[in-house]
Each structure stands twice: as C-alpha cells, then as structure tokens.
C-alpha cells in the first residue's frame with residue numbers, strides 16, 4: 001500500500017462521494033455553532049423547510065458577543081442579545097445541546113469541545129469560525145467554514161470541499177526557558193509569512209512538538225491558520241489519549257478500547273509524501289512578540305524591529321503603513337516600550353495552563369499602575385479551576401481581577417475594546433488594525449510575555465524573571 | 467438560500483474602476499450583527515454610498531442615475547479581505563447577478579458561486595474596453611451567456627470566453643446550490659453513516 005499522510009487517512013475515510021468536475025462531499029463528525037455565524041444558516045434551513053439532520057452531532061454556545069462581567073444580567077447591547085437569544089431558540093427548536101451563559105459547559109467553542117471530550121482523534125470537525133483549527137491538536141481534521149457551509153452541515157452533515165495540499169512543519173530539539181507553544185506558532189508564521197500555508201493543510205511534527213502538552217498543541221494548531229493554511233494537526237499519542245480519557249463525551253469501556261486501537265493508527269506513514277515541507281530548530285526560538293499589523297510581523301522579544309530595507313513596491317508601502325499604525329520605527333528595540341493593556345484569554349491562550357503560567361509569574365509581584373489587565377478564562381470550567389486551584393487569590397493579590405468566559409478582547413465584538421492608540425499585549429491570535437477596537441494597537445505574545453509586561457508596564461523579556 | 471436560475475442575461479452595467487475592493491468596503495463589519503439575511507443590499511458599499519449623515523454621495527457609481535443593470539464591472543483583485551459571505555449576499559441582494567473583473571480573491575469567488583452570483587474573469591485589456599464602452603454610453607448592453615461561457619460587448623459584438631467549474635456551472639444553470647445537491651444525495655449520506 002502506498003504510504004499515506006495522517007491528513008489523507010482521515011480525509012479519505014470521510015469522503016462520501018467525489019463529484020465529477022467538482023469538490024469532494026466530506027462527512028462531518030462534529031459541528032460547533034455560535035451566535036454570530038449561525039442565525040442566517042438556520043433561517044436558510046427554515047426557508048427550505050428542512051430540519052437539522054443530526055442534531056446530536058452539533059454543539060452550541062454563545063461566545064463572540066457576550067459580556068465578560070455580570071453575565072447573570074440580561075445583555076445590554078440589543079443586537080448582541082438578539083443574536084444570543086436567536087441561537088438559543090434555534091437550538092431548542094432543533095434539539096441541539098446549548099451551553100448557555102453561566103452554565104457548566106459555557107465557553108469559547110474551541111475550548112469547550114476538547115474540555116468535554118467532544119473533540120477526538122480521527123474526527124472531521126467544523127465551525128463557522130476560522131480558529132476551528134484548534135481541534136487539530138487531537139489528530140482531527142478541523143477547519144473553519146462560511147455560513148452557507150454551516151447550513152450545509154445542519155441540513156446534510158456534509159460539506160463540499162476540494163482536497164487541500166499537504167504540508168509538514170517539523171520542529172526538532174528542545175525549547176529554551178520561557179519559550180512556549182505560542183512562541184513556536186509566532187516564530188513559524190514570522191518565517192513562512194501569513195500566506196506561506198495557502199492552499200495547504202499542515203501537520204506539525206518533530207520532538208519539540210511531541211513534547212508539548214495538549215494545551216500547547218491546541219495553541220499551536222489554533223494559530224496554524226494565521227500562516228494562510230486551512231488548518232493544522234498533530235498525530236495523536238499518549239499525551240492525547242490521556243487527555244481525552246474519562247472526559248464527559250469520551251468513549252467508555254469497550255468503546256474506548258476500540259477507539260484507542262483506531263487512534264493508534266493515526267499517523268503519517270514512513271515515506272508519505274507532503275507537497276511542502278519545512279524544518280525548524282527549537283533552539284532558535286525565543287519568546288516572541290509582534291511589532292506590526294499581521295501575525296507574520298513577529299520577532300524575538302530581544303531583537304530590533306526590522307527596517308524593511310530591501311522591500312519594494314506595495315510590500316514596502318504596507319510595511320511602512322503598518323509601522324506607522326503601530327507608532328514604531330524600524331531599527332528600534334521592542335524591550336522597554338510602554339504597554340497600556342494586557343489581555344490574557346481567547347481560544348489561543350485561554351486554557352488552565354495559560355492562567356497557571358500567568359499566575360505563577362505574577363505571584364509575589366504587583367501589576368504595574370499604568371496597565372489595565374483583562375484576565376478572561378476561555379470557559380466556565382477553566383474559571384472554576386482557576387478558583388479551585390487558588391490562582392484567583394494569587395491574581396487578586398497581585399492586583400488582577402478575573403472576568404467571566406467569552407471571546408472578549410480577541411475580536412472586541414462586546415464591550416471589551418482597547419481604546420484608540422493604546423498598546424495591548426494580547427495572548428490572542430490576530431493583531432490586525434482595529435481587531436481589538438478601532439485604532440487599537442495589538443502586540444501578540446505568550447501568557448508569560450504578557451505577564452512580564454503586566455508587572456513591569458513595558459515590553460519585557462520574561463526570561464529575566466525566570 | 468436557493469437563488470434564481472442563471473442562463474443568459476442582457477443588461478447594462480455599473481462600472482467601479484477601482485482596484486482591491488475588499489470585503490470591508492463591500493459590507494462593513496458593523497452590519498454583521500444581523501440575524502437575518504435581508505437588507506444587506508441596502509448596506510452594499512455603505513461607506514462609499516452614504517456620508518456620515520446618511521445622505522447619498524452623488525459621485526459614487528451606484529448613486530449616479532445614468533448607471534443601472536444587473537452587472538457590476540470592477541477593477542482587479544475584487545473581494546479580498548475577510549471570508550464574510552455577507553459580501554456576496556449584499557451584491558446579490560442589491561440586484562446584481564454578475565460581477566466582472568480581471569481578478570477575484572479566492573474566497574469571494576467561492577462565496578459568490580455558492581450564492582448565485584456569477585464571477586466573470588476577463589483580461590485586463592478587455593476590462594479596459596468595457597470601462598471605455600460604458601463611459602462612451604452608460605446604456606451599453608452586455609450579454610452573459612453561461613451555457614456557452616461567453617461574455618459579449620453587444621455594441622461591437624466582441625466576445626470573450628470565461629472559465630467556470632463544470633459542477634458550479636450545472637448548479638447555476640439549474641438554480642441549485644450545494645445544499646440542494648447535498649439534500650438530493652441524502653440516501654448516499656445515510657448509507658455512508660452506516661458503514
């Protein structure tokens with residue numbers, strides 16, 4: 001048999017049909033929905049007089065638009081409230097499990113899926129949100145879809161997609177002190193650019209990847225789309241199986257054994273061919289920070305901002321426009337630059353491990369007076385664990401307050417907006433102009449680098465404190 | 467959302483000789499909080515069409531009385547930016563059925579085809595001719611023949627062919643979208659589930 005990649009194995013097992021002169025009909029195992037991209041899809045379904053084909057394979061939660069304080073009160077913004085209520089109504093009507101605000105299972109879609117064991121190796125998983133790639137950390141094919149496709153999955157549990165090309169990114173070696181999965185992600189994107197992965201599905205491999213925890217793997221796969229790829233994935237191993245085992249929706253007993261036997265076959269065969277390959281050395285990766293307005297504009301925190309010399313034409317114009325927006329100049333150091341806001345959260349870095357790292361760092365220190373910090377757990381379960389582990393006391397003592405779960409300042413659709421011109425060190429995934437609020441200036445970094453900024457009030461190398 | 471069948475269209479066109487028109491210009495992000503798919507046409511090119519006090523901006527093509535029709539002709543790299551499908555909805559809802567340009571952003575093109583809007587790619591030189599023809603006479607008629615994949619400037623009779631994926635062509639000709647297709651193969655999907 002011809003050697004196959006991990007991606008091929010899962011994709012091919014889900015092709016219902018290959019359409020003549022068209023795309024593949026791909027079967028979808030799990031579908032996550034939220035309040036922003038699903039209402040129009042439900043409406044389309046209604047107009048056709050259809051029901052949801054497999055409601056038990058769909059899971060809903062409101063996250064994009066929700067406030068992160070006083071969640072027990074009615075949502076003030078009328079449009080947001082309407083979207084949340086519409087989602088709830090649609091779920092009731094179609095028999096879909098809905099994890100509402102304040103309940104056990106509430107949180108950012110990409111956090112609650114893995115947490116409850118809904119996300120499993122070998123699955124196809126979609127959601128009307130580009131960071132669905134997060135679930136690839138379990139050795140699943142997971143990617144974001146448009147609203148028409150949300151309707152397709154609701155109606156038929158399938159979507160139509162051409163098969164993407166395959167890329168492998170191998171990171172070997174040991175990560176240095178203070179270097180996290182977020183830094184690997186930002187490093188890779190800075191090396192291959194925000195379009196380097198276009199048309200591809202990425203498999204991450206190598207010893208540095210294997211050494212990551214599930215949380216770290218999720219952070220990395222989450223960011224895979226920021227290099228233009230359709231998604232990213234990591235072959236499941238003992239780390240994966242241990243994480244999934246015993247979770248609410250994980251297979252139990254004999255089903256578990258059967259699933260496990262299958263999951264163990266999920267890896268790229270020796271000699272499998274990738275369309276594109278990259279290899280990096282973990283030893284070259286520093287704690288990273290972005291200085292511009294796309295996630296590819298990142299650098300080691302101790303480096304200097306590139307000058308853009310050698311760029312020409314529209315590349316040069318957009319580079320300069322980007323630095324101008326940020327209020328930076330080429331050749332400057334990032335270290336020591338002032339910071340106004342710190343945001344810890346999002347589906348990139350809103351898991352328990354991220355808050356542990358942050359809390360351990362700020363323990364016995366104090367939040368800088370010039371910094372406003374938003375500490376937003378990715379889910380209710382994360383929030384509970386933060387409290388149970390006593391992290392909340394550490395945070396409070398250092399001058400930080402814990403908010404309630406949601407997407408928050410990741411895309412600033414709710415009230416958590418960074419004011420115009422202010423600098424925000426953010427553990428989220430996109431530093432586009434205005435992403436965190438009109439005129440906001442975003443610096444993407446790991447929770448450690450965010451913690452260092454939060455206690456010093458300026459860009460700081462977290463390794464100085466470790 | 468099912469849409470009208472598309473076979474042949476003869477219509478004047480609205481010219482937008484601007485390059486890199488991105489999805490934020492087509493439909494600004496603040497209109498994404500809607501829960502219904504209606505009224506997006508009203509907000510098509512919102513910030514180009516209306517000023518801050520919601521008065522129409524006279525100089526913008528959609529506000530000029532001499533231009534009308536179901537064809538939008540735009541400069542290269544049309545539809546770049548975010549993947550929001552609302553961009554295609556807004557153009558369709560406004561009444562356009564065809565967008566002509568010398569280059570489309572990938573995701574926009576897919577979204578357009580999924581929503582009954584035909585993207586026609588022509589050469590940069592031919593695109594210039596189209597703009598010139600409209601400038602000479604805003605009522606110039608264009609013919610879009612999907613069956614034969616032909617676009618014609620009727621005043622001179624000059625035709626060019628255009629590409630379209632055979633499956634998508636079938637869908638457009640029959641007013642079917644992917645959802646109709648998927649529903650039509652429900653038995654195959656259920657058989658797959660039992661495997």
Ligand code: SF4
Nearest residue numbers: 131346347407410411
């Ligand atoms: S946290 Fe940010 S990236 Fe993640 S789902 Fe929410 S808005 Fe999208």
